[in-house]
Amino acid sequence: MNQPQGQRSRKDLACTAAATAWQKAFAADLQRRVVVQGEPFVVAQADTPHEIFHAMDIPLVTNQWWSAYISAKQLSGPYVDAMTDAGYPENGCKYCSLGLACTLANDPRTAPWGGLPTPTLLVARLTCDCIQHVFGQWASALGTEFFPLEAPAWTRRDPEWFLRSNEHWEEVYEPERIALLVAEMRELITLLERRTGRRFDPARLQLLMERINEQEGYIAEISRMIGEARPCPVSIADQMPNTMIPQWHRGSEWAVAHARRFRDEVAARVAAGVGAAANERLRLMWIGAGVWHDPGFYQALEERLGAVFVWSMYLPFAGPQYIRAIRGRPMDALASRICSMNEVLHLPPWMNGWMVSEARRCGIDAAVILVPPDNRLSQSGTKLTRLALETAGVPVLALDADMVDAQNWNHDAMVASVADFLRGAGLA
Amino acid sequence: MTDDPVASILADPLARARAAGPAIGYAGLDIPEDLLMASGRLVCHLPWDADRPTPTADRWLESSFAPWTRCVLEDWANGRFDFLECVIFSRGDDSAQRLYYYVCELQRQGQIGGPEPLVFDLARIPRATSLAHTIAAVRRLAARLGIDDAALRRGIGLANQRRRWFATLDASRQAPGSHYERVARASLFAPLPEAAVAPPTQATPARGRVLLAGSMPPDDRLHRAVEAAGWSVMGEAGDLSLLRLGPEIADAVDDPAAAIGRHAWSSTVGSRAFVDRATALTAEARRIRADAVILWLIEEDEAPAWHVPAQRAALGAAGLSCLVMTRRRWDAADGAADEIGAWLGSLER
Numbered sequence: 001m002n003q004p005q006g007q008r009s010r011k012d013l014a015c016t017a018a019a020t021a022w023q024k025a026f027a028a029d030l031q032r033r034v035v036v037q038g039e040p041f042v043v044a045q046a047d048t049p050h051e052i053f054h055a056m057d058i059p060l061v062t063n064q065w066w067s068a069y070i071s072a073k074q075l076s077g078p079y080v081d082a083m084t085d086a087g088y089p090e091n092g093c094k095y096c097s098l099g100l101a102c103t104l105a106n107d108p109r110t111a112p113w114g115g116l117p118t119p120t121l122l123v124a125r126l127t128c129d130c131i132q133h134v135f136g137q138w139a140s141a142l143g144t145e146f147f148p149l150e151a152p153a154w155t156r157r158d159p160e161w162f163l164r165s166n167e168h169w170e171e172v173y174e175p176e177r178i179a180l181l182v183a184e185m186r187e188l189i190t191l192l193e194r195r196t197g198r199r200f201d202p203a204r205l206q207l208l209m210e211r212i213n214e215q216e217g218y219i220a221e222i223s224r225m226i227g228e229a230r231p232c233p234v235s236i237a238d239q240m241p242n243t244m245i246p247q248w249h250r251g252s253e254w255a256v257a258h259a260r261r262f263r264d265e266v267a268a269r270v271a272a273g274v275g276a277a278a279n280e281r282l283r284l285m286w287i288g289a290g291v292w293h294d295p296g297f298y299q300a301l302e303e304r305l306g307a308v309f310v311w312s313m314y315l316p317f318a319g320p321q322y323i324r325a326i327r328g329r330p331m332d333a334l335a336s337r338i339c340s341m342n343e344v345l346h347l348p349p350w351m352n353g354w355m356v357s358e359a360r361r362c363g364i365d366a367a368v369i370l371v372p373p374d375n376r377l378s379q380s381g382t383k384l385t386r387l388a389l390e391t392a393g394v395p396v397l398a399l400d401a402d403m404v405d406a407q408n409w410n411h412d413a414m415v416a417s418v419a420d421f422l423r424g425a426g427l428a
Numbered sequence: 429m430t431d432d433p434v435a436s437i438l439a440d441p442l443a444r445a446r447a448a449g450p451a452i453g454y455a456g457l458d459i460p461e462d463l464l465m466a467s468g469r470l471v472c473h474l475p476w477d478a479d480r481p482t483p484t485a486d487r488w489l490e491s492s493f494a495p496w497t498r499c500v501l502e503d504w505a506n507g508r509f510d511f512l513e514c515v516i517f518s519r520g521d522d523s524a525q526r527l528y529y530y531v532c533e534l535q536r537q538g539q540i541g542g543p544e545p546l547v548f549d550l551a552r553i554p555r556a557t558s559l560a561h562t563i564a565a566v567r568r569l570a571a572r573l574g575i576d577d578a579a580l581r582r583g584i585g586l587a588n589q590r591r592r593w594f595a596t597l598d599a600s601r602q603a604p605g606s607h608y609e610r611v612a613r614a615s616l617f618a619p620l621p622e623a624a625v626a627p628p629t630q631a632t633p634a635r636g637r638v639l640l641a642g643s644m645p646p647d648d649r650l651h652r653a654v655e656a657a658g659w660s661v662m663g664e665a666g667d668l669s670l671l672r673l674g675p676e677i678a679d680a681v682d683d684p685a686a687a688i689g690r691h692a693w694s695s696t697v698g699s700r701a702f703v704d705r706a707t708a709l710t711a712e713a714r715r716i717r718a719d720a721v722i723l724w725l726i727e728e729d730e731a732p733a734w735h736v737p738a739q740r741a742a743l744g745a746a747g748l749s750c751l752v753m754t755r756r757r758w759d760a761a762d763g764a765a766d767e768i769g770a771w772l773g774s775l776e777r
Contacts, residue, residue: 091730176564
């Protein structure tokens with residue numbers, strides 16, 4: 001077994017340090033609120049309506065953030081081993097289950113925050129067969145309740161969904177699917193009000209939705225700049241934290257202000273002709289979740305080959321999937337944002353349709369696609385997307401690796417495989 | 429074709445559908461039998477063959493797809509299902525629902541042809557909104573297939589007949605377990621009248637009674653492995669059990685679509701059913717008076733694997749011997765039969 005060999009990434013933007021510092025302070029505050037003060041809080045998947053919790057001022061621990069947090073502390077290996085020792089097969093999805101593993105390992109000495117206290121609820125959309133089992137067991141282990149959300153079928157299969165999703169969301173995402181999630185959210189609100197004593201204020205949600213539109217508008221602007229500018233003004237090592245940290249707090253005053261600051265800083269770099277790399281020759285696309293245990297991977301070939309990862313889903317996703325014409329129906333608009341968040345990233349025709357369009361828009365020379373061997377949800381759609389990109393003239397390398405489990409990752413070998421692929425494709 | 433209708437169906441699972449005129453295919457074992465039987469067409473689950481290579485499907489499907497989907501997509505690409513009017517995929521099973529989207533996309537791209545794909549949007553969360561969604565899904569599919577309430581009632585009646593027959597068959601097992609596996613499997617592909625299935629002429633003695641649990645095997649190869657050791661599978665705790673159709677639907681007079689939807693929503697079949705799997709497995713082992721339990725899970729079957737520790741503990745607490753086989757090959761070409769034989773042999777010592 002390889003030892004984790006993750007390398008740090010280089011950050012070029014001043015706002016990146018500000019974002020990470022803010023997130024660190026937020027994590028400390030969150031820990032204080034839920035661990036020290038015992039405030040009610042929720043653990044939820046990334047593709048759930050966080051806006052409900054924000055509008056009710058209920059602290060939120062996002063499962064994927066918690067998994068990345070565990071992974072960044074080099075604890076994924078021991079926790080995976082703990083699951084195996086407890087009799088779970090080794091091929092379970094790590095991204096969704098590291099939090100469960102941390103709870104089952106029950107080792108306050110090593111666990112972040114000494115382990116999670118008991119949340120008010122666990123919330124997840126059932127986007128694959130495993131989630132209800134992982135979250136059901138996690139809820140039992142934490143002594144709380146799991147509130148699942150359906151992920152209904154989607155028969156309006158428009159590969160160019162991203163062109164109409166902001167304005168014509170009811171048509172794109174289907175009225176019945178939106179109505180189901182609205183009904184589920186209303187039940188969730190009732191349950192949260194009963195459990196926490198906090199009230200849901202529709203006016204606050206309306207305001208939050210308006211601010212989110214402003215925030216995501218700045219991110220969409222950056223996305224356009226990255227697509228057009230040569231060289232790329234900002235690498236994905238800066239894109240990811242400046243998009244995702246505000247995304248966890250979407251609609252807050254800080255998040256909106258930070259997105260604006262990020263936009264301004266990128267615009268200044270574009271105006272000055274500053275690139276993420278000194279010698280940009282190849283523009284690469286990263287498809288999949290971030291390799292959280294080795295952020296330096298993305299910049300490893302900039303100097304040697306001029307190969308720059310200019311595209312990762314987090315930033316360009318904000319425009320089409322978050323911005324919504326509210327039209328006095330904030331709950332419906334919110335449901336349309338959430339009810340296909342996973343589907344458009346992992347199922348044909350939405351995934352491949354969007355990826356090909358983005359590759360064209362951003363002048364992508366080659367793509368690297370993450371295929372986690374034990375994660376059906378994240379694997380899904382990768383082969384058809386690869387074929388679609390190749391048909392569009394974009395060579396693709398598939399990497400069999402996990403985003404949070406570092407045990408089968410070797411930095412040097414992975415970087416070498418990308419270099420070999422680029423040479424083999426005649427690009428380097 | 430042979431005189432044995434079960435063997436005949438399994439030798440060419442599509443033969444009767446091809447000859448029937450209008451025929452409907454389906455993929456997913458949680459699509460309501462009542463709705464299928466109400467259609468007035470011959471209905472046939474898309475067949476599979478665990479031992480056939482699938483080079484075309486392998487270009488499109490990732491490694492975590494259930495192996496049966498590879499056979500299905502390979503056959504679809506080869507035009508084997510072109511004669512079907514449409515194919516219904518279940519949303520209650522991850523592989524089936526993803527296959528639906530892949531087939532739709534491959535058709536859009538012109539890479540494959542074949543029948544129109546439809547989806548049965550089964551919701552399983554124990555909540556009124558999910559129940560209503562499932563009932564609406566039944567109504568939508570019934571309308572698409574031109575099935576009215578009278579036909580739905582007829583379908584429920586036919587499905588109830590099958591439920592009664594399968595329950596009787598299961599309760600009176602005398603033949604080796606592989607016989608019942610073949611009956612259950614053959615019933616997916618073509619009409620299988622009760623009278624056509626010859627009852628076993630005499631009881632077959634076995635050294636012990638086995639409950640086979642976990643993933644759906646491709647055929648009776650695991651049953652035969654048990655029989656080779658002198659034991660017999662007396663029940664299956666899996667999606668292709670003889671009891672998979674659940675209890676009879678008795679409240680279908682006023683609103684048969686609602687009755688079918690409620691039945692599907694509350695079914696215990698499928699990886700997305702909300703059920704205490706440890707308690708259910710132990711109860712089933714006790715019900716069939718099992719001497720041993722084999723819990724066999726294939727590599728791609730991730731969801732039930734989350735319950736292995738609890739199931740193992742529950743069976744242990746009940747004093748039941750259990751062979752746990754996880755991350756196995758679907759075709760069992762990984763020595764599964766030998767392991768089963770050796771383990772059953774060890775129980776006799």
